[in-house]
Amino acid sequence: MxxxxxxxxxxxxxxxxxxxxxxxxxxxxxxxxxxxxxxxxxxxxxxxxxxxxxxxxxxxxLICEPLKLVQRQCSTDGTRKYLFMLTSGRLKGKMVESVYIPEEKRGTVCISSQVGCVLDCPFCHTGTQDFEGNLTGSEIVAQVLAVKQDILKEPLIPELKASVTHVVYMGMGEPLANEEGVHESLSSLTDPDGPKLSKRRITLSTSGLVPQIDRLGEIASVNLAISLHAAENRLRDTLVPINRKYPLQELRRCLNRYSLGKQRHITLEYVMLTGINDRPEDVDLIAGFVNRDRERVNLISFNTYPGSSYTGSSMQHMNEFAKQLISKGIRATVRRSRGQDIMAACGQLKAENRDLEEK
Ligand code: SF4
Known part of the structure; x- marks a missing residue:
């Protein structure tokens, strides 16, 4: 079609x-x-x-079902990981991942925006996979709908939320490198005749594409998460190579102008890598970057994958690092790991099933 x-x-x-x-x-x-x-x-x-x-x-x-479920993994804590195959269009036969993370009072779907990624962050498993293309708005929204259908069909453990209350653009791909598909999906997810999600319940995570963040602020002003991972240009140039184009000073100015509603904040994500960005001086570097009134830091443990040369910091070290940030007046949290028994690095389920993809 x-x-x-x-x-x-x-x-x-x-x-x-x-x-x-x-x-x-x-x-x-x-x-x-x-x-x-x-x-x-x-x-x-x-x-x-x-x-x-x-x-x-x-x-x-109409194209009614742009995705076909290929595989589902269920964790003992209720988290579900999905591998979907695209059924039409230019990316027909390619696969993407989504995750459902239920908690007591909220149910979050983590969605992908691209097949692969061009940005090559060296610690990221998706970055090691070939970039195949951008998802359409429909293919992005269909991930949310497919997860909704799955939890409707087969409910979760009773104490967990069995509905989709939040959506995060944190799966495969850089969402702001696919503005057309992502903007269309945001408009559809917040449509009063559609899934009707509030912007406050949608978070988009980006590695820091400055002009695109500005445009997002004008169009949708959803919650923003930034893949910071280093607070000095020399190290961030390596860990998040888009930093060479939009260095920290430029990102800083951009984040200061991003429009936030009441009670909202920007999340700075920081994946902790042993001996790379978890050194004592990194606490001071982060403290020098954060806008304490508008931002909080979320420390993330590293999910290793075959062929990765990085190792993750220990939980003890992450907790200590968070304490040091807090002592400097920064709101810092350690992200609670969910679905540990199924949760390999993002992109790994797709990598394990590569032979199922159509060439
Ligand atoms: S971290 Fe995000 S932007 Fe970087 S390679 Fe992975 S998917 Fe792409």
Missing amino acids: PQTTPQLPTIRLENLTLLMQSWGVPGYRAKQVLQWRNRGILDPAMMLNIPESLRERLSSS
Whole structure:
């Protein structure tokens, strides 16, 4: 099907209504279809209150299911990791990962925005994989919907939230290197006739593409997370190579102008690598960079993967590092690891199933 074929995950109510009216179908049917979609049901055959002839028309006229579930891993703590294959378009046959992280009061989906990544951060497993292309808005939103459907079909342990309340763009790829797909997906996820997520419940993580962060602030102003990983240019040039283009001083000015609502803050992510960025002087460097009124630091343990030359700092060292940051007036936390029994590095599930990808 050509790329212009309407996509069910992102189609707007007004456009679906017009399309259906052109088929001679009353407008209220569009609302019914979107109610199914918003619950994660994308296969028209499962839309039980829709007449069979209309279900068939939907299947043949729209791209309804841009993703096919290839593999799912469930952790004992409720975390689920998914490997999806793209079913249409330029990236047909390629695969991406998503993760569902349930907690007592919230359920978060971590989504991918690209197949592979061009930015080559040397500690990142996705960065070692070939860049294949950008996901469309529909392929990004479909990850959220597919996870919704999965937890609806097979609920989690009762004490955990079995619904999607938060979305984070922290999976494979640099979201701001795919502005078109990401902006479309943000507009769709926050659409009052769509999944209706508040911007306050969406977080986009970027390695620091300055003009794109500025544009995001103008268009969507969702929560922002920055992959900092080093607070001096020499080291960050290596760990986050986009720093050579947008060095820390430029990033600093950009973060200061990013629009934040009340009670919101920017998260500075810092993956801790033994002997590389967890030295005593790194505490002072971070303290010199952070805007304490608007930012907090999230220390992340490193998930190793085959072929990686880095090792992660011990939990004891991370806790000590956090304490030192806190003593300097910085809000610092150590990210609690979830799904440890399944949670290899991002991109590893895809790497293990590479032979399933279509060339
Ligand atoms: S850390 Fe993010 S930006 Fe860097 S290579 Fe990995 S996916 Fe790309």
